[in-house]
Amino acid sequence: MSNKGMIINECERMNAARRVFEGRVDSASFFRNIHGDLLISGVEAGNQAMVLDLFCCGLEKNDMPTILLTSHPGLMTAIQQKINAHEMDCVMTSYPADKNYHPxxxxxxxxxxxxxxxxxxxxxxxxxxxxxxxxxxxVLNVVAAKYPVSLPAIVKLLNEDDDFISEFALQSGFSNVIADNICANHEAGIVLRRLFERMEEIFEDIYTPGSDTKYNFQSGAKGNLSGMAMYVCSCNQNIFNSYLKEEIFHTLKRVPRIRIILDEMQFVDENDELMKYLMQSRRQGKIELMMVSQNVREAMHGNAELDFPNVVLFHHGTPAATDDLSRDLFGSYQYHYPAPVTGDTPHILVSFKRAVHWQPQTEERLRVRSQDMYARPGLFGGTSDYLAVKTTANANVYLIRTSDFLPAVAGVPVVM
Structure with missing residues (x-):
């Protein structure tokens, strides 16, 4: 074997440390077989049929309650259609067309x-x-004397005037101090009524004013629901996310563990209460977290914790963005390649020719580069794009054709 052939073989042997292979799997099979947290990022993460697959596979496992928080109303509609067609059982939806949540x-x-x-x-x-x-x-003390405290119960009492509320407090056995705090703070009462009007606006996409459904994540997880899906866009995302943090905290007091799917969840900033709580709970093993975003770094304001055991990486808007995320998700390796080295000819006779010897050279490369994921030229035209996946099964990374992985489900909008 020539010197060049030996060097090429040696480089191929050493490059095997990259552990990147081509594979084939569809999204439903992938989601059914993985265990643990999951991160999905890239342009194709907006495919709502894929997110629907993810939610359905979580329900099929039936190992813990699954909560989907999504900013896509089309996905909520698709889930409701499956419920109406009896293709999905024990699932509750809360979105503008089905306002059943009880704040x-x-x-x-x-x-x-x-x-x-x-x-x-x-x-x-x-x-x-x-x-x-x-x-x-x-007011909360007066409400609690007769009803479970909640947004509709508080608003119902605040629809009465201060004299009625203070008299009701005395009839309920409260001291004069409670009644005086109501009668003596008329201006504060006016402001409080405005505040609760604002709160009803914050929950307006999932809550009907005055509705007393007794349904929330706590009651749903403790009951017979295997899945809950909520539309999570609000006119005040900061307060809404803080509320969800408290709601999930108390849900975990009722059940030992829950699965949470974040589909393009809106976080306010790097100090968002919900984001910090979910990451902390994930590390503590209280939740199984599945994040879906077209750009996870942007969604989490650069504060992403990327140590997820299962990863699906689609290409991003630019090759640089893809490479940046790939470095953190999959790392790099030493790439070996043959390089020519010119030297004197190894014989006694004088010659003007120069002998070419080959030696291995190295450079640092990403295990998965952006060019690995874009369409490749072929004999009859370009092949489809690729995505990269990693699971807990082994240390390999697999390149999967995007067309093989993504589902094609009629009636489910595909958002790019």
Whole structure:
């Protein structure tokens, strides 16, 4: 064998450390067989038929309640269609066409007062906040005497005037202090009513004012529901996400573990309460987290924790963005290649020819590069794009044809 052939063979042997292979699998089979947290990022992550597959496979496992939080109303419609066609059982949806959620149901007075303060600060009632909190605490005590405290129960009582509420407090056995805190803070009462009007706006896509459904994630997970799906866009995402953090926290007090699918979830900033809580709970093993975003770094404001055991990486908007995320997800390796080295001819006779010897050279390369994922030239034209997947099964990375992986389901919108 020539010197060049030997060097080529040796480079191929050493490059095997890359452990990247071509494979073939569809999304449903992939989602059924993986275990643990999952990260999906890239342009094709907007394929809603794929996210529907992910949700359905979570339900099929039937090992823990599955909660889907999505910003795509089309996906919610597709799920509801499956429920209506009896293709999906024990699943509850909350979105503009099915407003059945019961905000604050099962929460303590202290938790609700926290959201009262947050809303007051958001609406600019700084100097009146302390008076409003005194009035709000008194109202919550009165509500709790007769009903489970929740948003519709509070609003129903606030529809009455202060005299009625204070008289009702006395009839319920409360001291004069509670009644006085209501009667003596008329201005605070006006502000509190505006604050709860604002809260109803924050939940307007999942909640019907006055509706007392007694359904939330806590009651659903403790009941017979295997899946819950919610549309999570709000006019105040900061307060809405803080509420979801509290809701998930109390849901985990009722069940040992839950699966949460985030489909293009909107996080306010790098200090978003919900984002931090989900990452912490994932590390503690309390939740199985599945994140789906067309650009996970942008979605999480550069604060992404990318140590996910299962990964699906589609190409991003630019090769640089793809390579940047690939480095963190899959790492790099030392790529070996043959390089010519010119030297003197190895014989005694004088010659003007120069002998070419080959030696291995190395450079650092990404295990999966952006050019690995774009359409490749072929004999009869280009082949389809590729995606890269990694699982807990082994340390390999597999390149899968995008057309093989993504489902084609009639009636489900494909958002790119």
């Amino acid at each position: 604050f149901y099962g929460m303590s007075a202290q938790q609700i007062l926290r959201f009262v303060r947050m809303t007051a600060e958001e609406m600019g009632y700084g100097i009146l906040t302390d008076q409003v909190m005194i009035y709000a605490a008194a």
